[in-house]
Amino acid sequence: MRLGGFLPCLGMLLLASPAAAVIITAGDGTGNTIAPPDDPGFANVGMRGSGTVVYLGNKWVLTANHLGLGPVQFGQTVYNPVSGSSRLLTNPPGNGFTANTDLLLYKIDGTPNLPSLSINGAAPAVNWQVTMIGRGRDRNGSEAFFTPNWMPASPPGTYAGYIWSGSNSLRWGTNVISQVGIPQGIQTNSETAFVTRFDSGATPYEAQGAPGDSGGPVFHKDLVTGRWELTGLIFAVTNYPTQPWGTSIFGNTTYAADLSIYRNQILQYVAFPGDLNFDGLVDVSDLQLVALNWLSTESSADANRDGLVDISDIQFLMANWAPLGVGAGTDVDGGAVGVPEPGTVALALFGLASLLALARGNTLRRRSRSMR
Numbered sequence: 462m463r464l465g466g467f468l469p470c471l472g473m474l475l476l477a478s479p480a481a482a483v484i485i486t487a488g489d490g491t492g493n494t495i496a497p498p499d500d501p502g503f504a505n506v507g508m509r510g511s512g513t514v515v516y517l518g519n520k521w522v523l524t525a526n527h528l529g530l531g532p533v534q535f536g537q538t539v540y541n542p543v544s545g546s547s548r549l550l551t552n553p554p555g556n557g558f559t560a561n562t563d564l565l566l567y568k569i570d571g572t573p574n575l576p577s578l579s580i581n582g583a584a585p586a587v588n589w590q591v592t593m594i595g596r597g598r599d600r601n602g603s604e605a606f607f608t609p610n611w612m613p614a615s616p617p618g619t620y621a622g623y624i625w626s627g628s629n630s631l632r633w634g635t636n637v638i639s640q641v642g643i644p645q646g647i648q649t650n651s652e653t654a655f656v657t658r659f660d661s662g663a664t665p666y667e668a669q670g671a672p673g674d675s676g677g678p679v680f681h682k683d684l685v686t687g688r689w690e691l692t693g694l695i696f697a698v699t700n701y702p703t704q705p706w707g708t709s710i711f712g713n714t715t716y717a718a719d720l721s722i723y724r725n726q727i728l729q730y731v732a733f734p735g736d737l738n739f740d741g742l743v744d745v746s747d748l749q750l751v752a753l754n755w756l757s758t759e760s761s762a763d764a765n766r767d768g769l770v771d772i773s774d775i776q777f778l779m780a781n782w783a784p785l786g787v788g789a790g791t792d793v794d795g796g797a798v799g800v801p802e803p804g805t806v807a808l809a810l811f812g813l814a815s816l817l818a819l820a821r822g823n824t825l826r827r828r829s830r831s832m833r
Contacts, residue, residue, distance in 0.1 A: 518577025634668020
């Protein structure tokens with residue numbers, strides 16, 4: 462079943478199909494195979510079968526379910542899935558979607574030396590600039606032109622785009638979100654998606670999904686915080702009816718699952734112990750949550766889940782301190798994976814002193830109000 466399988470674009474109809482690696486317009490198309498200077502998380506993208514997978518952190522990976530469960534590769538290292546860990550993410554009830562999505566989350570049997578990724582909690586917006594990464598097909602060097610019947614033509618032709626080569630590479634490209642909140646299905650599952658459209662020269666490294674890109678991440682940089690966040694996961698592309706296989710044509714689109722819809726499900730499993738605000742770090746911002754809920758039973762600030770926010774939660778955060786997004790302390794399997802550096806401890810203690818003062822101030826203010 463394909464929900465919304467036919468979509469209008471440029472007065473034509475486009476058919477959705479599974480996605481592959483990003484085709485880019487820049488140069489001869491062979492570039493962007495190393496991390497960009499402003500890196501959103503290039504090393505966190507790896508290989509899953511014929512497609513792509515992204516490492517979220519804490520031994521968990523996310524990919525497209527239509528690629529199936531299996532070994533993943535980051536760099537030169539292959540990791541196997543942990544038996545019984547796979548989770549097929551589900552859609553919110555009552556929205557008319559299928560119960561399950563095409564998003565597959567599972568744990569691997571090792572810990573890559575990679576940072577955790579922050580997942581965007583806000584819904585994506587039209588005109589957001591994004592960076593797309595996937596290990597799909599490469600393209601032949603020159604732009605190709607076609608007649609209305611898809612015969613080769615001289616420029617400008619009715620259609621223009623690129624013909625794929627037979628090889629695949631991990632590559633990044635850029636685009637702009639053109640539609641949001643789109644229900645789209647692939648195979649037997651569906652999800653809320655956003656869309657990017659492939660246009661000649663619209664962004665410096667204009668990108669379109671191709672075979673092999675399914676499971677590839679889409680990142681957006683928050684202009685306020687300056688931080689890259691994982692916003693989507695590529696799962697489908699659209700082609701014109703009768704468009705020849707092996708081509709990416711201007712006007713085609715790429716679909717990515719809107720991960721803000723599924724963020725809470727993901728973080729139930731992926732979040733590091735002590736990462737109370739689910740930003741991929743265990744740092745002063747988590748201490749703030751503890752201080753602001755001091756001596757309460759607020760579950761979102763109860764780091765060690767003993768039912769009370771108190772000094773034991775501070776101790777738990779310190780044991781799992783990871784301000785750079787790489788797991789520290791005790792992981793969810795009970796394995797020791799590092800301790801805070803002395804400078805980090807000093808910073809945390811300074812933050813703790815300030816936060817406890819804030820907590821005491823809040824208590825005094827509450828007492829003062831109660832005597833009025």
